[in-house]
Amino acid sequence: MTFQPTPFFTPILPDNAPFSSEQRAWLNGFLAAMLSPGGGAPISLSPEQAAAYLAPGGDAAPQAEADDGAPWHDPSLPMEERMKLAEGKPLRRRMMAAMAQQDCGQCGTNCEDYSAAIAAGREERLNLCQPGGKETLRMLKKLAAELDSAAAPVVEAKPASTAAPGHSREHPVPAIFRGRRRLNCGISAKETWHVEFELPEGVTYKAGDSFGVVPENDSDLVGAIMLRLGLAADTRDGERLVRDVLIHDKALGAAPDALFMLLAESVSDPDAKTRLARMAEGDDVDGDLDTVDVLAALEKFPAVMPDADAFLSALDSLQPRLYSISSSPKAQAGRLSLTVDAVRYDVGARTRLGCASTFLGGRLEEGASVPVYIQAAHGFRLPEEGSVPIVMVGPGTGIAPFRAFLQERLASSASGGAWLFFGHQHRDSDFFYEDELSGLQSAGALSRLSLAWSRDNNARTYVQDKMREEGAELFAWLEKGAHFYVCGDAKRMAADVEHALLAVVEEHGKRDAAAAKAYVAALKAGGRYQADVY
């Protein structure tokens, strides 16, 4: 729509609405025309209403957002700092700052679109940002109160997912588990599995996509919870067994605030009541809040015995988990593989199990059917032309999508070079896919392999150390037009890799810090720097 602002209108936007003076003048005119067609006095909007009115689809929103630069969109920043950076911004931007900033796809989209959907009333679920966990959920609940208190100006019906079955978290389809093999040999501190699935007909994927798995909880953990609650194995919740509800539908990891609230309501001891109420607010009263899962919360307050119904209602729903697909459909049609690190760690006398990773790396039996979906990559793709070189940095399970990329480049006889930086703790035990990588090297699909073993020597060597060591060559590859990819740990590794790249550009590109930053920013803006981090 083209709109010519007229000088004859009453300003509608409040002075503190987050727009420049030009934007404000234009928008005031636009809103006056839209809201007062008959020339009556226009209604005033709160900053949030104005922002939400202009939310997705509004002509001005992308401009306003492009101007704010989303400085909080950095997974290494703590929540407090992110929220500070977003202070005074429209609700959807503050909601975005509350996300974990990984654009990981776990919520079904990215941080920006998920938060905009909540702010516009198109998404009611506040608990989809898995990496953000309880911290994000708490902040979103707080921010969502602003939505409730203002008359929400744009409340659209939730659109039905248009993705084909098996292509969104809203519509998983059954796939057959075809087995696993351990990737670590000998003695390793890690337990990493190569996992294979057979896909149902019609479910397709591209190298770079992720795989959503709807896991099941460990039945021993469910048994221990039921024992603690004094529930017999055949206790029902309506039509279903409580046991089945706990295995298939409920998150049994970090105890949710609602469970602490339920326990606080049920306990009679005043000291326990106060502690529980504070824990429900995220206050770490006993210094153990990080490790209190659902069973630990029940065990911590043994005098409380909530009934099954109230207990189930206080739990969050079990969320699917994403895994980077480690195969190319060109290598084996109808099948795919994952590279999964099984999360197991001890807290006190109990070994805690990562729900999905130990399901895939242990409990799942060959031939079993599992609900799954493909989560399309958010730009994490090979260059269209096989002649364009690629540089891949993927320590640990970060190698997963690069195995897929290399299979793809082999199948399409890509002529551009491919350079992989891989690393892990020990060369002898943690060199995943060693034989395959050597085969890919012989076949010419992998032209350069740089390895970093962090625990083979006294000084830890990480992938970013190798990048610095081989910086002159790395810079030459970038100058040749190489696309740069990083996959793996979001919190520290991905940030360290970016710092190393900046240092390489500075030293070998003979640039100062600001110019190196601009060089890397241009790579990102041109789609030549892609991250798949978690």
Ligand SMILES: Cc1cc2nc3c(=O)[nH]c(=O)nc-3n(C[C@H](O)[C@H](O)[C@H](O)COP(=O)(O)OP(=O)(O)OC[C@H]3O[C@@H](n4cnc5c(N)ncnc54)[C@H](O)[C@@H]3O)c2cc1C
């Ligand atoms: C896009 C994307 C791609 C991914 N690709 C891969 C992949 O290729 N391979 C892969 O293995 N994973 C991958 N992940 C991570 C994966 O989705 C899961 O998060 C991971 O497997 C853990 O899930 P879980 O259900 O086993 O553990 P959960 O039950 O979710 O438990 C994990 C939680 O346990 C706690 N925890 C874990 N370890 C410890 C410890 N040592 N001490 C104390 N607390 C601890 C942390 O709070 C952690 O958040 C990816 C994630 C995303 C978003």
Ligand SMILES: NC(=O)c1ccc[n+]([C@@H]2O[C@H](COP(=O)([O-])OP(=O)(O)OC[C@H]3O[C@@H](n4cnc5c(N)ncnc54)[C@H](OP(=O)(O)O)[C@@H]3O)[C@@H](O)[C@H]2O)c1
């Ligand atoms: N929350 C965390 O702190 C954290 C950290 C790493 C991984 N993870 C999670 O653990 C799971 C599996 O991890 P994984 O099997 O892929 O292996 P990983 O634990 O990521 O380790 C892979 C390799 O990366 C090294 N590494 C550690 N810190 C690094 C850094 N800052 N920069 C570069 N390399 C670094 C490790 O060295 P060392 O082990 O010798 O240090 C190891 O050699 C994933 O779910 C991941 O998100 C969590």
